[in-house]
Amino acid sequence: MVAMFLSILAHHVKNRVVGFNFKRSGRTVSKCFHECLRAMIRCQKEFWKKPEPITDNSTDPKWKWFTNCLGALDGTYIKVHVSEADKPRYRTRKNEIATNVLGVCSQDMQFIYVLPGWEGSTHDMRVLKDALTRRNGLKVPHGYYYLVDAGYTNGMGFLSPYRGERYHLSDFRDGHQPHTPKEFFNMKHSSARNVIERCFGILKKRWAILRSPAFYDIITQRRIISVCCMLHNFIRTEMSIDVMEEEIDDDIGDNVDEAQFIESIEASNEWSTWRDNLAQEMWNMRNA
Numbered sequence: 001m002v003a004m005f006l007s008i009l010a011h012h013v014k015n016r017v018v019g020f021n022f023k024r025s026g027r028t029v030s031k032c033f034h035e036c037l038r039a040m041i042r043c044q045k046e047f048w049k050k051p052e053p054i055t056d057n058s059t060d061p062k063w064k065w066f067t068n069c070l071g072a073l074d075g076t077y078i079k080v081h082v083s084e085a086d087k088p089r090y091r092t093r094k095n096e097i098a099t100n101v102l103g104v105c106s107q108d109m110q111f112i113y114v115l116p117g118w119e120g121s122t123h124d125m126r127v128l129k130d131a132l133t134r135r136n137g138l139k140v141p142h143g144y145y146y147l148v149d150a151g152y153t154n155g156m157g158f159l160s161p162y163r164g165e166r167y168h169l170s171d172f173r174d175g176h177q178p179h180t181p182k183e184f185f186n187m188k189h190s191s192a193r194n195v196i197e198r199c200f201g202i203l204k205k206r207w208a209i210l211r212s213p214a215f216y217d218i219i220t221q222r223r224i225i226s227v228c229c230m231l232h233n234f235i236r237t238e239m240s241i242d243v244m245e246e247e248i249d250d251d252i253g254d255n256v257d258e259a260q261f262i263e264s265i266e267a268s269n270e271w272s273t274w275r276d277n278l279a280q281e282m283w284n285m286r287n288a
Helices: 002-011 015-022 026-042 124-133 181-206 218-238 269-287
Strands: 069-079 098-105 111-119 145-147
Touching: 002 015, 002 026, 002 218, 015 026, 026 218, 069 111, 069 124, 069 181, 098 124, 098 181, 098 218, 111 124, 111 218, 145 181, 181 218, 181 269
Parallel strands: 069 145
Antiparallel strands: 069 098, 098 111
16 A cells, blocks of 8 residues: 555556556555555654754854754745636746645754645745644744745744845855855855755655646645655655755754744844844854
8 A cells, every 4th residue: 555655656657557566456546545645644743843943052054153043944836736717826927737835844854844735826925924823833933933035024933035135055156255244144044045945856856746737636635745745754764865865956842842932924123133133243253
């Protein structure tokens, strides 16, 4: 059952192909696939990574600048199959039919939280706001934060880069070093936040069923996305070396178990001032 289940996820083959390979009927293959899918969903709490904040004494060159950071988050599009009536809502800016998936990952490229299912036409900020208000949604304790890109608001719990300044790592290559605190902050922010891009890259490279629309109903497709993320975590936990990671290009905690969590995201002068102070502190440490 598990072998047939993994074969469908990894190679995105039809039931009749799997049935031929395993000498089983298409009906048996379908039954086994959905039983494994439901079993994974029932025990999903065992697979998600628990966030661990960056400590003051961290020596990681990418993350040591961001004390109390829990990881990074971003949205990605995964193509889905929907009815003709629903296609306008799922159509992205690139004219693809896809779901907007919110992914939150830790510093070691394991998923902390995933929210699939939103229509492709939905803005990333709308998806994040929904995740924060759900009963079992994304939890961000006060005093901690995630790195986000410029498409999100720079607000309490979510640290975004400076807009209008150089940001992507390619902007700082070939001797083009940062010249201001804001540029230096953006460079370090991009270097650390790149973890979520790499996470998505490995996820889609490993599971072929995420690279093209699967002909299941949308509820099943959402579950498939979540289960692929769970299996991604399991593989990275059990394997000392993830061979998929070597093929992905660079450019593409108990102590956070608090009673009060951030339940919304909005810009604030206090948070912007804190970011300015952090950028200046990083710049001073860099020139020290």
